[in-house]
Amino acid sequence: MLFTKGSHVQVETNRCLNQQHNGVECSHCVSHCPGQALILYNHQIFLDKEKCLGCGLCFSDCPTQVFGSQQWDETTIITEVKDQGARATQFFCGYHETPFLSKEEKEKGAVQIPTCLSSVSRGTWYELGLQTAVELRLDECHECPMKNCVDRMKLSVETAMEWLSASGHTPDFIYVDTAGKAQKKKKLQAVSSGLKITSRRDLFLSLVGRRQKAEPEITAKDSAAPEEMKVKKRGNYLPDWQKRLEDSYLNHFRQGGIPAFWPTIQMSTGCVNCGMCSRYCPTQALRITVEDKQCTHLFTSGHCLDCWMCMLSCPTQSITRDRHPITNPFEVKNIYKAPVAECNRCGAYTLVNEQNLCYWCEKQPTEVDLLSDVRKRLFEKKE
Structure with missing residues (x-):
């Protein structure tokens, strides 16, 4: 078997959902590994190569493609x-x-x-x-x-x-x-x-078992380029097979089928447009756009991993998740729209309110409150 003893298996721990949010508690790979070769410790995944049977189940079972190989191409x-x-x-x-x-x-x-x-x-x-x-x-x-x-x-x-x-x-x-x-x-x-x-x-x-061509070393003058690439890739961990599925599904779609069940999201009026849901979404299935002083939450069901990360990260508990029959799961849908203004303190877009402060600035204490608190701590008499 090609991958026995973990041969050629590569583990990209940064793609693991447990690395993105502690509350996800994803255990697909650990619970289903027949050789018990995968260990989840401190929200990070580890491979015990001696126990690996080489089945490759983790390749298909992991929702964010943490496991892969340069030798494998389905x-x-x-x-x-x-x-x-x-x-x-x-x-x-x-x-x-x-x-x-x-x-x-x-x-x-x-x-x-x-x-x-x-x-x-x-x-x-x-x-x-x-x-x-x-x-x-x-x-x-x-x-x-x-x-x-x-x-x-x-x-x-x-x-x-x-x-x-x-x-x-x-x-x-x-x-x-x-x-x-x-x-x-x-x-x-x-x-x-x-x-x-x-x-x-x-x-x-x-x-x-020889290595592929080594990657060129990064010098000090080139250090900015890789960092820029990391920022662009961050938050989009859609597996390769799911990217191909979108093209194949749309190209071969014919009327007459019974819609399959796909993940769905509903936003309540409690949304404050803090941006945490889209920031934490590992595949950018949920995105927020702002145009003409209107914020729009866009959702693509076919890109959703059903990881619940958007709901876990929402500070106002304004997101409800479910699964419903959807004819075109790769259609981008508008699930929430509201007027916005720039926050008077940080400049971020926030829903229009009396003070025009975003959720985070509104919760942040003022300078007067901070100075008052420091004064109390410094001059408060100990009993």
Whole structure:
């Protein structure tokens, strides 16, 4: 298995929701890891490589793509299926001992990925379902040390099927729990896919575990550029598969499907336009714009991770979350609009009020109050 003992696995802890807000308490990766190789300590995720079974479940299970690898590229699976052009395609995991088709199935396509099938994201199953009928070979999973991953894989597949139905397509997925022995002929063997390999040299380097080309060192005069890049990337941790899903969903949408359930947000009149909800949103699904002295809260349901961070960060508890059927989840919707003015103290936009002070400046004590408090502390007689 490609990622056994944590080989080639990269962990970007800054993308973890627990790093963004202590109240999120996201534990997808820790609770579902079959090897118990992931540890959440002090709101930071750690990988115990010795315990890692190499299933790749964390790749698809993490909502913000904390886990990844330069060797893993699931878009190659989609490309391979398109190239085979079969009406139905069987998918084998990297542990499957007989990734072959029988003579009766030679008209089908066959793909073997170097990890557990649970590593494939919901968005990729959706894209594959648009191309072919999917047959998932689970006939050897009952003896696999990663058998607990099957339930998570099925959840991803069922979600993809729901999206296919919602976008007007008929999902065709089959779980093959038992299968006869296939004759091991080269022409019937599954094609390996899922690796980001462009040449024999890249293949050799990936096998021997050599590093990719080193990043250039940053000198003092260049130090401002990376910092600027960090600021631009901050707050947008939408996983790659979800970015692809938007294009695929919109390009293949057909009328007639039953809308799927997606996250929704409602703003109450208690909103003070403090900006905390949009600032904490990890994917910019919730954004605030100001034009002609009007603030508008914009929400894109298809970009929402359902992490509840906007609700947790709202100081006035003005956000209500739910899930509802939505025909076009990637349509940007106006969920709240109100007149604003510049705060008389800090200049930030705030809802129009008598003093025209933003939420934070209104709560902040005045200079007179601060001086009075200091005076009391300095000259107050001790009893």
